Amino acid sequence: MSDGIVIIGSGFAARQLVKNIRKFDVEMPLTMIAADSIDEYNKPDLSHVMSNNQRADDMTRQRAGEFAEQFNVRLFPKIWVTDIDPVQRIVKSRDRQWRYDSLVLATGSSALLPPVPGHELMLTLNSQDEYRAAESRLRKAQRVLILGGGLIGCELAMDFCRAGKQVTLVDNSASLLSSLMPPEVSARLQRRLSEMGVEIILSQQLAALQRDGDVLTAVLANGRRIEADEAIAAIGLRAGTALAQHAGLTVNRGIVVDGALGTSHEHIYALGDCAEINGQLMPFLQPIQLSAMTLAKNLTGQQARLTLPPMLVKIKTPELPLQLAGETRRADLNWQILAGSQGLVAKGYDSEQQLRAFVVSEEQMPQAFTLLRELVQ
Numbered sequence: 001m002s003d004g005i006v007i008i009g010s011g012f013a014a015r016q017l018v019k020n021i022r023k024f025d026v027e028m029p030l031t032m033i034a035a036d037s038i039d040e041y042n043k044p045d046l047s048h049v050m051s052n053n054q055r056a057d058d059m060t061r062q063r064a065g066e067f068a069e070q071f072n073v074r075l076f077p078k079i080w081v082t083d084i085d086p087v088q089r090i091v092k093s094r095d096r097q098w099r100y101d102s103l104v105l106a107t108g109s110s111a112l113l114p115p116v117p118g119h120e121l122m123l124t125l126n127s128q129d130e131y132r133a134a135e136s137r138l139r140k141a142q143r144v145l146i147l148g149g150g151l152i153g154c155e156l157a158m159d160f161c162r163a164g165k166q167v168t169l170v171d172n173s174a175s176l177l178s179s180l181m182p183p184e185v186s187a188r189l190q191r192r193l194s195e196m197g198v199e200i201i202l203s204q205q206l207a208a209l210q211r212d213g214d215v216l217t218a219v220l221a222n223g224r225r226i227e228a229d230e231a232i233a234a235i236g237l238r239a240g241t242a243l244a245q246h247a248g249l250t251v252n253r254g255i256v257v258d259g260a261l262g263t264s265h266e267h268i269y270a271l272g273d274c275a276e277i278n279g280q281l282m283p284f285l286q287p288i289q290l291s292a293m294t295l296a297k298n299l300t301g302q303q304a305r306l307t308l309p310p311m312l313v314k315i316k317t318p319e320l321p322l323q324l325a326g327e328t329r330r331a332d333l334n335w336q337i338l339a340g341s342q343g344l345v346a347k348g349y350d351s352e353q354q355l356r357a358f359v360v361s362e363e364q365m366p367q368a369f370t371l372l373r374e375l376v377q
């Protein structure tokens with residue numbers, strides 16, 4: 001007997017898919033299998049747990065049982081899926097299997113650790129479970145080293161600082177948020193973090209970590225030694241592609257999908273942080289929400305293709321929140337920056353004077369919506 005549409009994962013992608021499918025079809029059999037408890041939490045809240053004094057359990061928004069009842073889904077929590085057989089259309093765990101009509105991989109991503117001696121001493125904050133495991137150590141820690149000055153690293157640095165901890169932020173680039181915007185634009189955030197007391201060390205690599213009793217020592221490539229109580233890795237994410245790869249699906253940086261969210265194998269789809277769309281990973285809620293809506297239509301007999309409008313990404317650093325959109329990573333843009341007491345507006349133009357990207361601070365948020373409409377895709 002078939003288990004209908006089988007979804008692996010219970011994160012935002014999987015839940016959005018279920019909610020959207022139920023708008024079109026209340027009966028279709030749905031099965032969700034995930035390594036976690038299948039309780040719902042909002043992952044972006046991890047950026048504020050320390051200053052909000054929030055415990056891991058406080059993050060739970062809906063219990064698995066209520067979700068199952070509300071959306072008529074069969075749930076299999078705390079199960080690690082080990083294998084997919086695309087020919088027999090079977091999903092396997094160590095001790096049981098499910099037969100699918102359609103399979104959706106919503107396996108998310110995992111936080112990268114640096115390839116240095118002692119990396120196993122580092123903590124990561126990419127799920128409620130990871131926070132639960134690290135919570136008591138992080139609460140106790142007075143000195144926290146954060147490796148990685150990207151979006152998540154900056155958010156965590158500000159959060160831990162606001163929670164009264166002594167924070168050191170280390171990045172191998174010459175500026176913060178270096179993969180998202182030019183240094184002239186991120187400089188404001190860098191200054192704000194420094195004023196708050198975060199020690200920012202740029203253009204430096206971590207070479208090793210050692211623990212001696214309660215003291216963790218980070219050794220940088222230039223020989224400098226930094227003592228901390230805990231260290232957190234925020235150097236990037238790796239898409240959860242292992243199952244897909246093992247099953248012979250086309251995988252690049254993520255599981256490659258087309259505009260209908262279909263993978264290289266018939267009846268298998270991918271969604272969320274694990275999916276690569278138009279050659280890009282898009283580990284943000286808005287593209288996931290739009291992808292889930294498109295896939296829900298396709299799985300309920302409609303024909304839909306994903307179109308992604310220009311989208312805003314928020315950097316949730318409460319002392320200086322920023323919003324960005326467009327191809328901010330492009331190296332060839334000419335940036336026009338207006339910064340003053342009224343806030344920041346930075347616009348990135350291409351050689352034909354077309355607006356390709358922008359960054360604004362909170363004071364200038366109303367401008368963001370106008371700029372979003374001007375943005376050339």
Ligand SMILES: Cc1cc2nc3c(=O)[nH]c(=O)nc-3n(C[C@H](O)[C@H](O)[C@H](O)COP(=O)(O)OP(=O)(O)OC[C@H]3O[C@@H](n4cnc5c(N)ncnc54)[C@H](O)[C@@H]3O)c2cc1C
Pocket residue numbers: 008009010011012013014033034035036043044045046047079080081082106107108109125126127152240243271272273274282283284285286288314316
């Ligand atoms: C600190 C932080 C702050 C963020 N802030 C923002 C923000 O402000 N705005 C924004 O848009 N985005 C933000 N994001 C990103 C956003 O939260 C993610 O893109 C989104 O939550 C990913 O959802 P997902 O369902 O694809 O993956 P996940 O939530 O990672 O879910 C993956 C699921 O797959 C399951 N799984 C994986 N492999 C297996 C297996 N083999 N067997 C069984 N189960 C498996 C896991 O148990 C889990 O249930 C943030 C992320 C972080 C970490």
